[in-house]
Amino acid sequence: MRFSLRQLEYFIAAAETGSITVASEMIHISQPSISTAISHLERELKAQLFIRQHAQGLSLTPVGRTLLSEAKRVVAQAESLYTIASEAINTVRGTLSLGCMVTLAPMLIPELSHGFVSAFPETIIRHVEDHQEDLLKGLRRSEIDLALTYDLQIPDDIEFSPLVSLPPYIVVAETHPLARHNAVALEELTGQPLVLLDLPLSRKYFLALFMAAGITPMIATRSAHPDVVRAMVANGMGYALFNVRPRSDQSLDGRKLVSIRLAGQHRPMTIGIATLRALAKSKLIQAFSGHCQARISRSYIPGMVAPAMTTCSRINSDRRAGPSGWSSHVSSRSLAGIEPAAR
Numbered sequence: 001m002r003f004s005l006r007q008l009e010y011f012i013a014a015a016e017t018g019s020i021t022v023a024s025e026m027i028h029i030s031q032p033s034i035s036t037a038i039s040h041l042e043r044e045l046k047a048q049l050f051i052r053q054h055a056q057g058l059s060l061t062p063v064g065r066t067l068l069s070e071a072k073r074v075v076a077q078a079e080s081l082y083t084i085a086s087e088a089i090n091t092v093r094g095t096l097s098l099g100c101m102v103t104l105a106p107m108l109i110p111e112l113s114h115g116f117v118s119a120f121p122e123t124i125i126r127h128v129e130d131h132q133e134d135l136l137k138g139l140r141r142s143e144i145d146l147a148l149t150y151d152l153q154i155p156d157d158i159e160f161s162p163l164v165s166l167p168p169y170i171v172v173a174e175t176h177p178l179a180r181h182n183a184v185a186l187e188e189l190t191g192q193p194l195v196l197l198d199l200p201l202s203r204k205y206f207l208a209l210f211m212a213a214g215i216t217p218m219i220a221t222r223s224a225h226p227d228v229v230r231a232m233v234a235n236g237m238g239y240a241l242f243n244v245r246p247r248s249d250q251s252l253d254g255r256k257l258v259s260i261r262l263a264g265q266h267r268p269m270t271i272g273i274a275t276l277r278a279l280a281k282s283k284l285i286q287a288f289s290g291h292c293q294a295r296i297s298r299s300y301i302p303g304m305v306a307p308a309m310t311t312c313s314r315i316n317s318d319r320r321a322g323p324s325g326w327s328s329h330v331s332s333r334s335l336a337g338i339e340p341a342a343r
Contacts, residue, residue, distance in 0.1 A: 003044050005078050008071045010037040011049065015068045019057040076142075092287045093122035099138055099147035103199065103226050103244055104271065105129040107303025108148055108296075116291045123284065132201050139276045145285050148292070151270040152201045159277040161289065163296040165268040166243040166307065168209060173236050174256040183263040186213045193220030193238030197229050206241045209266055227252050243269040245305040261310070271296065 013023035014034055024031045042049050049064035060068060079095045100109055105127070113125045128135070128144050136158060138144040154160045170189075172178050178188075186209065194217045196203065203222075210217045220238045223229050233240045234255035241262070249257050273289050275281065281289075299308045 003041055005075060007037040007041055008075055010034045011041055012068065012071055012075065014038060014050070014058060015060055015064065018059070091122070092120045092283050094282075094284050095124045095126060096146075096284050096288055097126050097128060097138075097144040098288070099128045099130060099135040099144035099149070099274075101135065101147075101149040102129045102131060103197075103202070104148055107244070107246060107301070108271075111302035112148075112292060112295065115295065116288055119291070120287065125288075131199060135274070139274060142276075142279075145275070145282075146288065147274040148271065149274050150201070151272055152205060154274065157277050159275050160272050161275075161293075162270045162272040163292060164298055164301060164307070165270045166245075167268045168206070168241050168243050168262050168266050169245065169310075170239055170260040170262055171230065171233055171242055171257050172239045172260065173234050174258050175236065176239065176258070178239070178260060179258040181260055183261040185263040186210060186215055189217070189239065190215055191218060193218055195220060195229050195232045195238045195240045196222040197226060197240065197242065198222035198224050205267075205269065209241070212266075213264075230257060231255070233257060245310070247303060247305055259305075259310075271301075 009027070010023070010029065010033065013027045013029075014020055017023045017026060020031050020034050020038075023029075023034055038049065045067070047063045047067075048061050049067060051059040051061060053059060098109070098113070109127055109129075113127070117123055117125060128138060130138070132149050132152065135144065135147040135149055136155065139147060139158060151160055151162065170178070170184055178184055196206065196217075196219050207217070221232060223232065226242070226244070229240050229242075231251040231253050232238070234251035234253065234257050245259055249259070251257060273292055275285065275289075295302060297308075298306060300306050
């Protein structure tokens with residue numbers, strides 16, 4: 001064989017980005033090195049892999065598309081040799097393909113990845129941020145090793161290990177009439193404009209909360225991007241429902257948001273580790289799973305306000321509210337929502 005795995009890696013990077021310039025920035029290799037590797041592959045394989053378009057970058061030829069699939073498989077098999085060796089000498093090393101629900105990734109991934117690689121310097125983590133359906137497909141295709149996601153519609157062939165349950169809550173702008181409330185029931189939102197987080201499973205989950213209460217929400221607008229939803233709410237376009245609560249109480253445009261407990265009993269969303277049930281868990285996967293279990297709980301979640309933190313904050317606020325322990329606007333029905341529903 002007169003080409004190397006490194007040359008295949010350069011080819012894969014160029015093929016997936018459609019640009020030698022972008023590939024160079026992504027894998028931190030000079031553009032001439034990538035161009036030379038591609039030219040070498042084309043000479044050795046006696047096939048044109050790319051159509052080079054001056055203004056539009058690179059497009060794969062039919063042969064190039066076939067080679068991309070095979071090259072990724074070859075590189076993955078080569079990387080698995082590290083895992084095999086690690087199993088034999090009882091060390092944690094190799095490359096972990098980590099999938100994460102797109103709404104969780106900005107908060108969970110940075111701290112978890114950095115902490116794990118610091119603890120196990122011979123490991124590399126590759127991140128895949130996606131929606132749940134595609135994460136499950138990635139597990140089945142062995143494109144990712146494990147995924148951090150929610151317990152929504154988990155099929156039988158996927159093993160799900162729960163980490164922490166997140167109850168739903170309401171977010172409004174600081175100028176909203178409800179902003180001073182300690183808790184709000186869904187019935188109090190009737191007729192109020194809803195800014196809906198419009199991801200497939202998230203959408204079904206939130207609308208099911210209204211359906212269970214016999215309420216039809218007034219959807220004013222929607223977005224598949226949490227930061228867009230938060231910015232719309234901060235600008236006074238309505239309220240939103242979330243389970244993930246970032247530590248920052250500001251939207252990206254700097255406007256302040258207020259989080260309010262949703263009164264009543266409601267099904268939480270549970271964050272957990274999803275793996276393919278039929279796949280034997282390597283030491284690398286086991287180590288990262290243990291890393292997540294040690295760092296995610298009711299008391300602490302990377303990048304988020306944990307449920308226990310909101311409970312403590314609420315208790316302190318309630319004690320200041322008066323001898324009864326509750327502000328006058330919180331009904332007896334609201335008391336049922338202090339703790340999230342059981343998993």
